[in-house]
Amino acid sequence: MGMVERTEGHVERSAQGAVARNSHPLSPLTYCRRNIRRLLPMAVVIVLSVFLVASVVTIVDSVDLTVTTVYNYTRVLTVVIPQRSSLAIDPDDRNRIAGIPGVDRIIDGSGFFMSLNTVFGATPFLVMAVTDSSRNYILQRANDHLSAGRMPVPGAAEAVLSDGIVRNKRLRIGDVVAGPDDQGGLAGCPLPVRLVGIVTGPTWIAFTTPEFANAAMPLFPRHLIVTAKDQDALPAISSRMLAVVNRSKVQVLSYRTLVEQIRTTLDSMYLIMSLVNAMVILVVALMSGMLSNIYFTQRLTEFALLSAIGIRRSTLLWHAVSETAVVTSIGWLAGMIVTWILMALMKESVFERRGMLINPHDVMALAYTVPIPFIITAFAMATIFIRLAKLDPVTIIERR
Amino acid sequence: MSVGSETDASERITDDLSAAGVGLAYHDGDTRTDALIDVNVTLPSTGFIGVMGPSGSGKSSLLYVLSGLKRPTTGDVRYRGENLARASSSRLTALRRAHFGFVFQQPWLLGWQTAWENVLDGAPDVDERACERAARVMKDLGIAAFARKMPSQLSGGEKQRVCVARAMLNRPKVIFADEPTASLDHHNGHLVVDMLARYRQEGLVIVVTHDAEMLQDADRILVMRDGRALGWSTPSQTAGVALGG
Known part of the structure; x- marks a missing residue:
């Protein structure tokens, strides 16, 4: 190929390329x-x-x-705990809550607190002690299910935890989840409690059995777990609870009081x-x-x-x-x-x-x-x- | 092309470029320098015109005023009857785009563009027609081999030839060349001026230089001194004159 042809080829290729790409210089x-x-x-x-x-x-x-992950269970249920030195909810308050329209179940619960690692440091998390049927009911409402291990045997120092809590505490089945050596705990457990099952789902949750809680922690305040027929109505029911109960005797732990109050402080x-x-x-x-x-x-x-x-x-x-x-x-x-x-x-x-x-x-x-x-x-x-x-x-x- | 509304129809000099009583003053603090003083000149619509004069004589300033790159301090510059001294900046820009081509003293090219793309910068619209025209101009000017080269790969003479191609791309009515050979050696200088001279059939070529030898082929030469247009001359009259630009 001659020099002239090569030269013309350069220009033609440039021209064709520019037009084909429609590119502006x-x-x-x-x-x-x-x-x-x-x-x-x-x-x-x-x-x-x-x-x-x-x-x-x-x-x-x-x-x-x-905050939203740890307290996400309050979207499913509201916990009502006695104030000050009371060990149980006043029957009058229980009756007033039961009279609120839309309440589905009022479950008697006890339990203990374990500590979670969070950006705030060690944060107490409620391990609920409820009957098998109540536990299954709550799991179903929370869209959680047992994914590994088994449920605690009644009376045994055992617990089942959500997989998020398991990761948080870096636990394996068989490990101690709470015990007398816990630091920063609130109403912790006097006996070592072992992990026997893992629950998977959107809601962090923890269960033990009432037989174990009552035997090991007889002085742990008995609380109420309240659910709504329509889960979306739970915030309104919780607000109503605050209005009807004697607030000097009872504390209502709802999504609003827990999450929104923390958000306000932040x-x-x-x-x-x-x-x-x-x-x-x-x-x-x-x-x-x-x-x-x-x-x-x-x-x-x-x-x-x-x-x-x-x-x-x-x-x-x-x-x-x-x-x-x-x-x-x-x-x-x-x-x-x-x-x-x-x-x-x-x-x-x-x-x-x-x-x-x-x-x-x-x-x-x-x-x-x-x-x-x-x-x-x-x-x-x-x-x-x-x-x-x-x-x-x-x-x-x-x-x- | 439209004619400025301020122009009386009887004043129109069709296809001509003219300056009437043009003055241009530069201010530097309290100091005033008159680059042009009462310049009157009428230029034809085609041909090869040289502008000569020593350094500081106002030849480049005249070029800028005629091309609308500078506004005269006094007087009028008319192109096809339109008074450039009173035209808006956007109008002057549009006029330069549509009717004028420029070759500057330094071979200014966009360093990140190829020679081909630099030539295309002279096109108002980069379409198939502009690309075909660019290919033809580059071929005619013998710079087709540089099409894909970057400016850093070109010599000064090659760059200036690319600048000439860019100036010619849009078939301008007037090409203004301000000392286009100043940064080139003798051979390349002649190459560039010859290229410009060949354009005289298509439009008007105005070349500013202080080197009389570069204007051997010019139709006429305007001689400038101390900001004034002294008059027209011919290449034979200016041959061998050293003006020390």
Whole structure:
């Protein structure tokens, strides 16, 4: 093949390629693809900022996740316990609760508390002592089922726990789940209780037998477990309970009193987190905007040239902003992937080892990082707009 | 192309580019420098026009004013009857895109684009027609072999030829070349000027230079000094004149 033919071939291939791809020579994707090294620092800043914001949100959300997971059983049932030195619920209060419309069952319960590992430290968790039929009824309401081992033998120092609790306590069947050596426990068990079965399902729950509880802990307050015919009506029934019982004698442990009260106490922490995140996003946006501005300054001759040959400033702004948007979008996506990978590793190596709950794929964390690319792009757009408005192509191209 | 509303129909000089009483002053603090003083010039619609003068004579400033890259401080610049001195920035940009081509002193190319893509930057729309035209222009200018090369792989002369191809792509009515040979050696300088000169059949080519030898083939040469247009000359009259640009 001759030189001339080869030469023409180059041009024809370029022409065919450009038309076939319908690619514009000023395409932001082409720019980003060919300037990876130049754009890498900005992308890394975005990745790090996304990771910072997302990981803070994920870790803080682990508090809420812990609360909702540990106390999720209160969506299925409400526990009514005697106050102060009483060992049982006053019959009048029991009757008033029974009279509330929509109540399905009132189950007599006893039991003990075991401790769970949470972000708050050791947290007491009720091991309910109910009859076999009541236990099966509660399991069915909670959508839980026995997945390993067996149910406790009446009178034996045995318990069955949800798999989440088993992971939290890093237990195996046969291990002691509670006993006299428990630290930070509330009304713990004076005898070592062994794990004999594992329950699987959405609700963390723990059972022993009333025969064992009554024999080993005769002074543990007897409580009531109240369920609703319509599970969705349980919050309203719990509120009604608070209205009808003598609250100096009885405490109602419902989803609202447990979870929502904890959430309220955490409001200040969430506010601080939101402020920190807002500051991080703002600082990162400013930093990235400045980086974008520096890149723009480095490319001023390029933009001046394009302006001189008649490309509208609005078109130049569109190209510059599109390039920034591509970098920030890729940076954000990479940041989320990095966050998910690192949080999954942290869950494995840090949180789960300590029995703590964390969701590495937290949607809320994702939502908190969404403003980052938008703010960076908006900031870059504003600064580039100002620079382009003042652009004098001759001054830059001919350095006059 | 539309004509500016401020232009009286009787004043129109169809297809011509003209400057009337044009002055251009640069301000640097309290210091005022008059780059152009009362320049009056009328240019034809086709041909090869040279603008010569020593450094600081205002030849480049005249080019910028005629092309709408600079607004004159005083006077009018008319292109096809439209007064560029009063046109909006967006109108001037559109005019440069549709009617003018530019070759600057430095062979400015976008470093991240191939030579082919740099040439296509001169097209208002990158469509099949523009690609065919780019292929033809590059072939005609003998730079087809550089199509896929990046600017960093090209010599100064090769880059400037790519710039010429970009300027010609859109079949402009006027090509403005500001010292296009200043950064080139003698051989490449002649190559570039020859390419520009060949365009005289299609439109007007205005080449600013201080090197009389580069304008041997020009139809006419405008001589500038101290911001004033001294008058028209011919290549034979300016041959061998060293203006020390």
